[in-house]
Amino acid sequence: MKLRVDRITDESTESTFSVPADELNQRLETGATHEFRLAAPLEVDVRYYRAGDEIYFDGSCSTVMEGTCARCLETFSLPLDAPFEFVLTHAPKLESAQELHTDDLALSFYEGDEIDLGPLVGEQAILALPTRAVCREDCKGLCPSCGTNLNDETCACKPAPADPRFAVLANARVRSAS
Ligand SMILES: [Zn+2]
Ligand SMILES: [Zn+2]
Incomplete structure (x- = not known):
């Protein structure tokens, strides 16, 4: 126009x-x-x-x-x-x-x-568009291991941060890095 x-x-x-x-x-x-x-x-x-x-x-x-x-x-x-x-x-x-x-x-x-x-x-x-495109605020995203859409179903993969052994490893890495 x-x-x-x-x-x-x-x-x-x-x-x-x-x-x-x-x-x-x-x-x-x-x-x-x-x-x-x-x-x-x-x-x-x-x-x-x-x-x-x-x-x-x-x-x-x-x-x-x-x-x-x-x-x-x-x-x-x-x-x-x-x-x-x-x-x-x-x-x-x-x-x-x-x-x-x-x-x-x-x-x-x-x-x-x-x-x-x-x-x-x-x-x-x-x-006016939002800076980040998300389908909804609480979108759970895809499982990083198997790619399942976690909004629709759950998968058998264990989420990494919930496993205490990984937490210990992560802490060890932080300590050795400093
Ligand atoms: Zn989404
Ligand atoms: Zn999975």
């Missing part, structure tokens, strides 16, 4: 649009959050208005994410509903850009006379 900058007025305008899942999945695959992909398009509700040189955006975006659990490797679905707000201003000349610490502000720049909202809101959705 592209906005012509010269058509944005000081009157708040509301708009809804959706970003195709593929478009954001390409970014997720190359980024740090590759445990997640979108299973549905990103639905966006946005309001925007101009105040001087700055254009204010706020709204919410929602979709259904599909994650791969870091512990049990099962896929799980995660409804995502994220509010967002950000401010855009026209890219400044170089000297003043160096004075601005844009990392500290929810302030970004646009160039040219159009603003492409899809990637900007997509970025907000990606920021």
Whole structure:
């Protein structure tokens, strides 16, 4: 969804649009959050208005994410509903850009006379993702010995820390290391 900058007025305008899942999945695959992909398009509700040189955006975006659990490797679905707000201003000349610490502000720049909202809101959705993909907080994960999914069944393997002989060995190793 592209906005012509010269058509944005000081009157708040509301708009809804959706970003195709593929478009954001390409970014997720190359980024740090590759445990997640979108299973549905990103639905966006946005309001925007101009105040001087700055254009204010706020709204919410929602979709259904599909994650791969870091512990049990099962896929799980995660409804995502994220509010967002950000401010855009026209890219400044170089000297003043160096004075601005844009990392500290929810302030970004646009160039040219159009603003492409899809990637900007997509970025907000990606920021709202949990840092670690787990299917549930108490996921027991896979048995390190036989690979059984311990959420579904138990296996015959003895968990290593419960065996006192291993604890003694571990202590001995710590002592000899120091
Ligand atoms: Zn899990
Ligand atoms: Zn096992």
